[in-house]
Amino acid sequence: MKSALEKYELIHNLKIRSDDKLTGGIEMISNMLRFSPSFFEGFDEVLAPEFARLTRESSRTRAYPQVNMGVTDKSVEVYLFTPGLEASELDVSIEKNLLSVSGERTKDDLDKNAINRRERFVGKFKRTVALPEDVDPDQTEAVYRDGVLHISVAKKAEVQPCQIEVKV
Amino acid sequence: MTTNTGTEAAVKQSNNEVSTAQQESNARAQSLELTPAADIHETKDGAVIYIDLPGVSKDSLDINMDSDVLTIKGGVNLNTPDDLNPTYMDVHAGFYSRKFTLSSELDSAKIDANLKNGVLQLEIPRSEKHKPRKIEVKVA
Numbered sequence: 168m169k170s171a172l173e174k175y176e177l178i179h180n181l182k183i184r185s186d187d188k189l190t191g192g193i194e195m196i197s198n199m200l201r202f203s204p205s206f207f208e209g210f211d212e213v214l215a216p217e218f219a220r221l222t223r224e225s226s227r228t229r230a231y232p233q234v235n236m237g238v239t240d241k242s243v244e245v246y247l248f249t250p251g252l253e254a255s256e257l258d259v260s261i262e263k264n265l266l267s268v269s270g271e272r273t274k275d276d277l278d279k280n281a282i283n284r285r286e287r288f289v290g291k292f293k294r295t296v297a298l299p300e301d302v303d304p305d306q307t308e309a310v311y312r313d314g315v316l317h318i319s320v321a322k323k324a325e326v327q328p329c330q331i332e333v334k335v
Numbered sequence: 336m337t338t339n340t341g342t343e344a345a346v347k348q349s350n351n352e353v354s355t356a357q358q359e360s361n362a363r364a365q366s367l368e369l370t371p372a373a374d375i376h377e378t379k380d381g382a383v384i385y386i387d388l389p390g391v392s393k394d395s396l397d398i399n400m401d402s403d404v405l406t407i408k409g410g411v412n413l414n415t416p417d418d419l420n421p422t423y424m425d426v427h428a429g430f431y432s433r434k435f436t437l438s439s440e441l442d443s444a445k446i447d448a449n450l451k452n453g454v455l456q457l458e459i460p461r462s463e464k465h466k467p468r469k470i471e472v473k474v475a
Binding site for chain 2: 236248
């Protein structure tokens, strides 16, 4: 049985002997082995902050936009949390009982020399929610206020509860 | 007749229980805090912070500075109809809260806050003595 060090030397030597014949991929692996004592140091330096950033962000970054939905006797109410957009930048459509909202959130114009830390969503988005079968998409109202898009879709008249008067 | 009154009373009781349960769950939702996403940009002039606070109006926003800690709190108000039955929720709490510790280089007395479309922009200038400045070299 060869010790780990002997194996390491063997690979090391192999690398040296066949240096010019090695292809990129093998050379890379071989380089990793050659630099193994410091390899993980480099790993830490480069990846640890990135890893920390990702884990931190995953706890805060959520789906964009977030949605809350509910029903009343007369309507279906959808609230989409789309902060940072103008009402005109939101595209709302209903097709076959699927309500879609799309748009794009752009980066803020800033000094190039700024030190930045970003958590907020940037880019294009589209969120689709299924509406119940009994809605009337022709009677839809959308209001955008304080970064929340509120869409109210009326239920069809025949499914709305109605009071029946009993005549004497 | 007596049984009827008995049933009525029982229904009322359970209604009360339901409403208490609802109040409790509302109270729980109010006490739960969401951590809003924030961007921090630091330049030579100071810091700019953007915080996503959808559903927060100017009236329900509270910005507080205590020694070097800047606290942002905001209540979400969606004006939902009273008889709304929630069917799906991404946002479970009705309250945002976030704290930032400011460096002494920043001038916390001159914070400029701007709330627009559910995004709070805070501009905090660097205090004059901490701003980078050029030192003229005089020729002797």
